Amino acid sequence: MSAVKTSVARVESVTPIVWKGTHLALLDQRVLPGELCYLDCRSAEDVAAAIHGMAVRGAPAIGIAAAYGLVLALRDNAAAMPAAVATLAASRPTAVNLRWALERMQRQWEQHADVGLLEAEAIRIHQEDLAQNLQMGAFGAALIAPGAQIVTHCNTGALATGGHGTALGVIRTAYAQGRVVRVYNTETRPWLQGARLTAWELQQEGIPAKLVADGAVAHLMSREKIDWVIVGADRIAANGDTANKIGTYALAVAARRHGVKFMVVAPSGTFDLHCPDGAHIPIEERAAAELTEFRGAAIAPAGFDAFNPVFDVTPAALIDAIVCERGVIEKPTRERVLPVLS
Numbered sequence: 031m032s033a034v035k036t037s038v039a040r041v042e043s044v045t046p047i048v049w050k051g052t053h054l055a056l057l058d059q060r061v062l063p064g065e066l067c068y069l070d071c072r073s074a075e076d077v078a079a080a081i082h083g084m085a086v087r088g089a090p091a092i093g094i095a096a097a098y099g100l101v102l103a104l105r106d107n108a109a110a111m112p113a114a115v116a117t118l119a120a121s122r123p124t125a126v127n128l129r130w131a132l133e134r135m136q137r138q139w140e141q142h143a144d145v146g147l148l149e150a151e152a153i154r155i156h157q158e159d160l161a162q163n164l165q166m167g168a169f170g171a172a173l174i175a176p177g178a179q180i181v182t183h184c185n186t187g188a189l190a191t192g193g194h195g196t197a198l199g200v201i202r203t204a205y206a207q208g209r210v211v212r213v214y215n216t217e218t219r220p221w222l223q224g225a226r227l228t229a230w231e232l233q234q235e236g237i238p239a240k241l242v243a244d245g246a247v248a249h250l251m252s253r254e255k256i257d258w259v260i261v262g263a264d265r266i267a268a269n270g271d272t273a274n275k276i277g278t279y280a281l282a283v284a285a286r287r288h289g290v291k292f293m294v295v296a297p298s299g300t301f302d303l304h305c306p307d308g309a310h311i312p313i314e315e316r317a318a319a320e321l322t323e324f325r326g327a328a329i330a331p332a333g334f335d336a337f338n339p340v341f342d343v344t345p346a347a348l349i350d351a352i353v354c355e356r357g358v359i360e361k362p363t364r365e366r367v368l369p370v371l372s
């Protein structure tokens with residue numbers, strides 16, 4: 031894997047995932063917004079390292095990158111599918127889009143065993159994601175009455191997907207329709223996807239926004255009229271329980287306390303109907319150093335331990351609507367999820 035750095039450009043001209051035919055160029059999101067650096071991935075191992083290392087992140091983006099990772103593997107070795115799937119599947123455990131994309135690519139290979147058709151399937155997954163996000167943007171924006179103030183968490187925009195975004199895609203569409211007055215986006219410790227990535231996307235689009243500390247949102251809700259909390263998802267169980275970036279559950283509790291509506295936005299590839307409820311969703315825990323240090327500089331005393339789960343589960347009972355490209359599921363339950371997603 032090699033790195034290619036250029037000057038920082040407007041987000042519209044920046045695509046986080048670029049299939050070059052000979053290799054995959056991934057925008058290194060660890061150094062945004064200060065640097066624009068693409069990592070050239072030439073194997074499934076390179077792509078898996080970029081996913082695990084958070085160079086590429088966001089549930090849909092992870093699935094798209096993994097699909098191209100399989101093309102890189104099979105192009106070099108027609109017998110590489112099992113090992114390449116295992117390497118990519120192990121890169122991060124929570125976002126089910128990764129498994130969904132790998133399984134779709136495996137089905138393609140079982141049917142045709144043709145690298146050209148496998149490449150075309152990866153490109154379709156990428157293009158379909160953008161189309162799904164635009165559809166979800168329309169569905170979600172229609173739920174937002176004009177004059178809305180919105181809280182959003184983590185990064186769910188063009189940087190986390192095939193374009194436009196999921197939750198941030200709804201915000202983009204709603205703003206374009208004149209429905210959004212202001213966005214409050216959380217910092218999203220410890221990787222600061224909100225402070226670094228969502229703030230950059232919102233600024234590039236000229237959407238009025240203010241950054242808030244993760245711990246400040248309940249206070250904000252007690253002082254300001256917030257209409258919606260709108261978030262993405264990494265895995266949605268059959269009953270609507272939703273795994274998303276750590277801190278989402280606390281936002282849902284605060285939202286319910288303050289009469290703020292709670293929307294989850296995710297494509298159908300984020301639903302795991304084999305998973306009956308949130309208790310069965312694997313929650314990724316990452317290194318203590320991601321909390322006790324910042325960019326290599328110590329924050330906590332040397333040797334201090336940390337508990338660093340990077341996702342949590344919001345019970346369906348705290349969710350007012352789940353928006354996917356097939357429609358809106360109001361007050362999600364198993365009985366309401368299955369007819370839409372099966």
Ligand SMILES: CSC[C@H]1O[C@H](OP(=O)(O)O)[C@H](O)[C@@H]1O
Nearest residue numbers: 087088089186190262263274275
């Ligand atoms: C549309 S992105 C979905 C989801 O992915 C993010 O997690 P990470 O940045 O760790 O990959 C976050 O949970 C987003 O809501």
